[in-house]
Amino acid sequence: MAYIQAADVGLTFRPANREAVPALRGLSLEVARGEFLSLVGPSGCGKSTFLNILLGLLRPDAGEVRIGGRPIAGPASDRAMVFQEFGLLPWRTVLANVELGLELKGVPPAERHARAMDLVGLVGLRGFERHYPHELSGGMKQRVGLARALATDPDVLLMDEPFAALDAQTRDQMQAELLQIWGQSKKTVIFVTHSIEEAAYLSDRVIVVSARPGRTKDVIPVRLPRPRDYEMRLSPEFNELRLRIWKALKEELAVTRVGDVPAA
Amino acid sequence: MSPRRRLARRRRLLVGCLSVAAFLAAWEIAFSTVIRWDPFFITKPSLIAAAFREQILGGKLWHDMAVSAWAFTWGLSLAVLVGIPLGAVMGWRRRVEYALDPLLTALYASPLIALAPLLIITIGVGITAKALLVFLLAVFPFVFNTCAGVRGTDPLLISVVRGFGGRERDLYLKVILPGVVPYVVAGARLAIGRALIGILVGEFYASSEGIGFAISRFGDTYRLPEMFVGILVLMVAAVGLTEVIRKVEALVAPWRLGQQER
Numbered sequence: 346m347a348y349i350q351a352a353d354v355g356l357t358f359r360p361a362n363r364e365a366v367p368a369l370r371g372l373s374l375e376v377a378r379g380e381f382l383s384l385v386g387p388s389g390c391g392k393s394t395f396l397n398i399l400l401g402l403l404r405p406d407a408g409e410v411r412i413g414g415r416p417i418a419g420p421a422s423d424r425a426m427v428f429q430e431f432g433l434l435p436w437r438t439v440l441a442n443v444e445l446g447l448e449l450k451g452v453p454p455a456e457r458h459a460r461a462m463d464l465v466g467l468v469g470l471r472g473f474e475r476h477y478p479h480e481l482s483g484g485m486k487q488r489v490g491l492a493r494a495l496a497t498d499p500d501v502l503l504m505d506e507p508f509a510a511l512d513a514q515t516r517d518q519m520q521a522e523l524l525q526i527w528g529q530s531k532k533t534v535i536f537v538t539h540s541i542e543e544a545a546y547l548s549d550r551v552i553v554v555s556a557r558p559g560r561t562k563d564v565i566p567v568r569l570p571r572p573r574d575y576e577m578r579l580s581p582e583f584n585e586l587r588l589r590i591w592k593a594l595k596e597e598l599a600v601t602r603v604g605d606v607p608a609a
Numbered sequence: 610m611s612p613r614r615r616l617a618r619r620r621r622l623l624v625g626c627l628s629v630a631a632f633l634a635a636w637e638i639a640f641s642t643v644i645r646w647d648p649f650f651i652t653k654p655s656l657i658a659a660a661f662r663e664q665i666l667g668g669k670l671w672h673d674m675a676v677s678a679w680a681f682t683w684g685l686s687l688a689v690l691v692g693i694p695l696g697a698v699m700g701w702r703r704r705v706e707y708a709l710d711p712l713l714t715a716l717y718a719s720p721l722i723a724l725a726p727l728l729i730i731t732i733g734v735g736i737t738a739k740a741l742l743v744f745l746l747a748v749f750p751f752v753f754n755t756c757a758g759v760r761g762t763d764p765l766l767i768s769v770v771r772g773f774g775g776r777e778r779d780l781y782l783k784v785i786l787p788g789v790v791p792y793v794v795a796g797a798r799l800a801i802g803r804a805l806i807g808i809l810v811g812e813f814y815a816s817s818e819g820i821g822f823a824i825s826r827f828g829d830t831y832r833l834p835e836m837f838v839g840i841l842v843l844m845v846a847a848v849g850l851t852e853v854i855r856k857v858e859a860l861v862a863p864w865r866l867g868q869q870e871r
Contacts, residue, residue: 400772420774432769436787436864445783446773477864497773 347375348413348533349399349501355407355558356394368394369405370558376533378500383536383544385590386554386562387597392537395559396503399535400426412501422450425494429506431486433478439465439489440474446497457496464492467526484515491523495530502527504536508543517575520547524573541590545569546578553593556600563593652833657841660834669823674842676819680736681808684743688800691744692751693793699752700759717749722810729815739811739819746807750799758792759785791865794858801850805843 354372359365368391376382384392397403398410401420410417412424425446433442440461447457465474468488478486487507494502508516524547527534538544544551545567553563567586569577577583633654640646640653648656664670699706725742732738766784775783812821820839827836858865 397768402768402772420772422774426769426772428765428769430765432765434766434769434783434787436790436862445770449770449773449775449779479864493773 346414348378348380349374349376349411349535351375351395351408351410353408354395354398354405354410356391356398356403356405357558367558369398369560370407371560372408372554373561374552374564376535378533379531381527381534381536381547381549383538383548383551384554385538385541385544385551385594386559387556387594387600388539390554390557390597391559392554393505395554396426396505396535396537399501399503400424422446422497423499424501424503425497425499426503426505427487427490427494427507429509431478431483431490431510433486433489433493435478438475438477439470439481442478442489443492443496445493450497460496461492464496467495468492469522482515483511484519487511487519491526495526499532501533501535504534506537506539509539516543521575523547524571528572541587541594542578545583545586545590546573551590553590553597556597562597565590565593648833649831650833652837656834657837660832661838661841664835664838670838670842673818673820673823673839676736676816677808677812677821680739680811680819681743681804683736683740684807685747685800685804687740687744688747688751688804689797692748692796692800693755696752696755697759697789700756706756713749713752716745717753721745722806725810725814728811734815734817738815739808742811742815743804743807746803747800750796750803751793754792754796754799755789758789761792762788787862791858791862794854794862797857798851798854801854802847805847809843 351372351374354369355367356369357365357367372391372395374382384395386392394403398405399412399417401417401424434445437445440458443461443464444457447460452460462474465471468491470485470488470492473481473485478489481489487510490507508519511519520543534547536544536547548567551565551567552561553565554560555562565586569582569586637654640651641655646653661670695709699709722742724745725738728738728741732741762785766788767780770779770784808819809821809824812819813825816822820842824836824839824843827833827839
């Protein structure tokens with residue numbers, strides 16, 4: 346049985362005094378333990394909403410999501426999110442930000458300090474423990490975000506367009522490091538992105554989500570060998586894969602009308 | 610701090626002191642040599658310095674300062690104790706804000722000093738009336754800034770803390786509270802200026818002692834050097850309190866330092 350199972354997940358936002366917005370309708374997917382899965386889809390297709398359901402911040406109003414056979418009841422330390430806009434607490438140093446999840450879990454100070462120091466090292470920020478977020482570059486901030494998510498040692502890493510706010514080179518570098526960390530930790534990763542190339546490069550499988558309300562449009566396996574490197578992106582197989590994802594996505598982009606796309 | 614920045618800071622201090630000294634010197638020289646003056650209407654630094662010395666030695670100045678500081682402390686403490694919780698509730702509960710905002714905004718915008726005579730009629734001359742006037746002037750910056758701080762809480766940070774398993778209590782302690790601190794400090798800066806006006810006006814109207822009373826009495830009797838001593842004390846107090854606020858901010862919100870200097 347698959348580790349994560351989402352069956353016909355639906356969620357409609359009903360903001361007060363405004364029209365209801367169906368975000369998801371009939372999204373189904375299965376994720377194996379240790380798999381790297383990407384979700385691509387047009388803007389506003391509900392990918393981020395789905396991640397928030399997995400994290401436990403939102404509850405679907407149709408269908409069901411199970412992790413390890415159990416339905417999601419709320420946030421728990423078997424899952425952690427890396428946010429697109431980093432979400433670092435500006436009044437906390439790098440180290441204190443990485444400690445956040447452990448602190449909320451009630452881990453004693455000495456232990457969480459040691460654990461956070463390890464992770465700061467793992468993401469290459471040794472020497473920056475006492476810096477505040479505003480003193481860091483975008484790439485460094487997201488390293489903190491990654492370290493914070495890894496600190497509680499979750500089984501599932503949820504990544505919501507984590508590298509979208511970074512410049513191209515930093516992005517390439519972060520992708521490579523993420524693959525390395527994932528290769529060592531063998532965590533299950535669910536990665537939301539707008540970038541076809543990023544999805545193809547990182548994933549075991551790519552799921553194309555339809556235009557809003559989002560449902561599973563296509564499941565595309567990535568049969569590229571691992572470990573992967575940058576040169577692989579220039580191979581014919583890689584381009585074929587990109588083309589296949591692009592074709593599935595293109596139809597959905599046509600569906601999304603101008604003016605129908607909410608910000609982010 | 611880097612040596613270069615320390616040097617820049619020292620230079621800044623030096624130039625600032627020189628500028629003040631030049632102003633005083635120009636004042637002194639102008640009224641000693643250039644302009645024919647009548648000590649009845651105008652005075653100069655040397656005379657003020659002499660009056661200052663006399664008042665310090667006489668002990669009167671200390672007494673006035675203590676009296677004013679006492680009412681100031683009471684009024685400002687009350688403003689903190691009422692203003693911050695009220696602002697927090699307004700920021701957190703929309704409906705409370707809707708209910709209170711029109712009234713508070715009208716009071717904040719209007720010159721509350723106009724209430725001074727009323728306070729004296731109802732409460733009488735003394736520390737209570739003065740402290741209340743200080744409170745009335747100083748409470749609003751705390752209310753509105755705390756409210757804005759709570760309102761300005763980044764929803765992403767709320768999601769982050771909740772996503773890592775944080776409970777309601779964690780949201781207050783780890784997101785909202787630290788985020789509000791800089792707003793409160795900024796409010797305190799405004800409040801101190803207004804509180805000084807409050808103490809001054811309160812003592813003009815409703816007192817027989819204190820710095821404000823001294824200024825008013827010496828002014829009425831054309832003893833300008835003595836009057837300026839009072840004004841000087843207020844200026845020094847204002848600068849000193851602002852400096853204290855800056856130190857407090859560095860202590861409670863060190864993460865803001867770099868952002869502000871840039």
